[in-house]
Amino acid sequence: MAGHSKWANIQHRKGRQDAVRSKLFSKLSKEITVAAKMGDPDPDKNPRLRLAVKEAKSNSMPKDNIDRAIKKAVGGEGENYKEIRYEGYGPNGVAIIVEAMTDNLNRTASNVRSTFTKRGGNLGETGSVSFMFDRMGQIVYGADLDADKVMEAAIEAGAEDVESSEDGHVIWCAVGDLNDVSTALEAALGEAESTKLVWRPQTTTELDLEAAQSLMKLIEALEDDDDVQSVTANFEISDEVMAQL
Known part of the structure; x- marks a missing residue:
């Protein structure tokens, strides 16, 4: 992760x-x-x-x-958006989940498929990669907080897991508990940097510099699409490769 x-x-x-x-x-x-x-x-x-x-x-x-x-x-204004999920593979077989909201399914499907193809990926069927992820609630706090304090607050709030690093603290909980857990954490730790539902990879694929650069171009192109709300991939990059990016 x-x-x-x-x-x-x-x-x-x-x-x-x-x-x-x-x-x-x-x-x-x-x-x-x-x-x-x-x-x-x-x-x-x-x-x-x-x-x-x-x-x-x-x-x-x-x-x-x-x-x-x-x-x-x-006021009943705006388009009636449909939520849709696309799944596929990027360079080096990295699994990718794309979540979109659209008022034109044909346009969005065509754009997402084209982006995958142009950037060395391959769009699959729904369900082709999502089994490699867990749908979870994610709450993120900055590195300024003490790890023990975050862990204690997370346990008290009913969270399932905590990952603390020099970049900050990521707290995980069940989908249905996100609202309650985030509210309890806000009372204990203050406002979070981010609170949302995400796809958490069960395993990750480590990438070298070339593969990481290719994958990032694909992710950036997907995120640039106005219909795309989020992009998740199960990759990992070493500190050495990260320093070269």
Whole structure:
């Protein structure tokens, strides 16, 4: 998992440097609108919406943007998005899960398939790689917190696992427990850097420099698609290779 979390950190910093905030806000707004349309527009009564708003706030999304996304759902505005998952393989057989929200399935499927093909990957059937991942809740805190304190709070909150490193703390919990666990952790540790449902790889594939560069180009191209909400892959990169990237 180390390589994957490092990649997430690289992307996070790169995102800030490249000012791709508007694209990120667009994806966050879409999730908020869909969550509000599917349930109650009040975050206190809608766990999915509450998590979407929490994730938006942790990414410094302005309150006006959040309110506007909820009002879109209440007013029946905006497209009716369908959630869809694509699965496939990247360079060196790395398993990849792509989650998308779209108002045009044909367009999205065509774009995702084309991206896989152009970047040395291969799009498979639904279920072809997801069995290699566990669907889990993930809560991330910065490295400024003490590992023992985080572990104690996580156990008290009902989390299943904690990974602490120099990059920070990643707390894992069951899908249905994410809202309760994150609320308990927020009371004990303060606001998290990230709170969301993710695909956690059961095993990882270690990549050399060439394979890592190819995979990153594929992931970047997929994430650049407006319909794509998230991309997850089961790879690992050593510190030596990371230093060369």
